[in-house]
Amino acid sequence: MVTVNDKILEARANKFRRENGIASDVAIDFENLLRSLDVLTVFRPLNGAFSGMALKTQNNNFMLINSNVSRGRQHFTIGHELYHLFIQAGFSFQMCNAGKFDKKDKEEFNADVFSSYLLLPEPAIIKQIPEEELAWGGEISLGTVIKLEQYFGVSRSALMIRLDKIGLIRKDCSHWLNGIAKSAVEFGYTDKLYKKSSEERVVGNYGIKAKELYDKGIISESHYHSLMYDINIDIDNLNLEEDDKDI
Numbered sequence: 061m062v063t064v065n066d067k068i069l070e071a072r073a074n075k076f077r078r079e080n081g082i083a084s085d086v087a088i089d090f091e092n093l094l095r096s097l098d099v100l101t102v103f104r105p106l107n108g109a110f111s112g113m114a115l116k117t118q119n120n121n122f123m124l125i126n127s128n129v130s131r132g133r134q135h136f137t138i139g140h141e142l143y144h145l146f147i148q149a150g151f152s153f154q155m156c157n158a159g160k161f162d163k164k165d166k167e168e169f170n171a172d173v174f175s176s177y178l179l180l181p182e183p184a185i186i187k188q189i190p191e192e193e194l195a196w197g198g199e200i201s202l203g204t205v206i207k208l209e210q211y212f213g214v215s216r217s218a219l220m221i222r223l224d225k226i227g228l229i230r231k232d233c234s235h236w237l238n239g240i241a242k243s244a245v246e247f248g249y250t251d252k253l254y255k256k257s258s259e260e261r262v263v264g265n266y267g268i269k270a271k272e273l274y275d276k277g278i279i280s281e282s283h284y285h286s287l288m289y290d291i292n293i294d295i296d297n298l299n300l301e302e303d304d305k306d307i
Contacts, residue, residue: 064170072147073177085184087212090138091263094123099145100264103127103134103257111158114141114151121145127257132215133159134257139175147174159218179214180222189228200228202236206247213253216240267293 074084080096082088094101099121105128112134115122123141125134140158144151148167161172186194188208193200200223209219216237223229236243241251267288274284285296 066173069170069173070177073174074181076142076146076178077181084181085187087184088135088139088179090135090213094138094263097121097142097146098265099123099142100266101125101138101262102266103259103261103263105256105258105260109157110155112137112141113153113155114144115153116145116151127259129256130215130254131257132209132213132218132253135213136175136179136215136218139178140171142178143171143174159215161221176218176222176225180212180219182226184212185222185226185228194228199230202233202243203247205233205236206244206249210244210249210253215254 077084080093082093101123103125106124106126107128108126110126111129112123112125114124123138123145125137125141127134129137137156137158140156144154144156144167148170151167154167156168156171158175159172161169163169185208188211189200189204192198193204205216205219205223208223209216212219220229220233220236241254244254245251271284274281288294
């Protein structure tokens with residue numbers, strides 16, 4: 061049995077990107093990736109410390125993401141849950157608190173490391189950093205850190221852990237973890253990445269599966285309407301304007 065270490069997790073993250081058509085030097089489009097993987101993903105504001113959960117059955121992959129945390133942490137949690145669903149052997153179910161890098165739980169730690177490599181591959185990071193900051197004696201600036209976290213859609217803490225791992229942080233930059241949203245606004249960005257979205261939405265084929273069950277007579281009309289109402293679609297009160305103009 062192979063003992064998993066950082067190099068193996070990095071190799072698996074890079075392979076996962078390749079297998080899903082994601083270049084090593086670009087940021088991930090999370091919604092498109094989840095759709096292409098057919099992972100039914102529910103975003104919902106939840107109480108408690110956990111950031112998400114994953115469930116794997118014989119035919120389906122499911123992910124619940126707590127939208128009561130910042131968008132950056134939501135993205136990291138998605139990467140974490142992808143490890144459980146597609147990399148971890150024998151996985152079935154896990155409640156998660158992503159981003160803790162807690163070595164007391166081997167697979168939770170592995171999922172965090174995998175997510176870090178998946179969302180923040182070194183070639184993509186290097187591509188976004190000015191040459192003068194990469195040069196001998198150069199230092200990465202706060203402006204570049206903010207540019208990177210905005211580009212990759214991750215939290216500053218997750219990014220700085222990765223930059224430190226690569227060796228791009230050469231001084232004490234712990235003060236950059238204070239006033240994060242304020243500093244981003246001062247550099248001309250919005251604070252959207254750093255705020256909880258508190259949204260309720262579904263990514264995936266939930267609606268398609270519910271409609272198929274109804275069309276096949278497996279569930280009743282009232283049950284179908286109830287299922288759709290769970291994802292905030294009220295079939296009984298749809299008010300859609302049709303645009304029948306040819307394009």
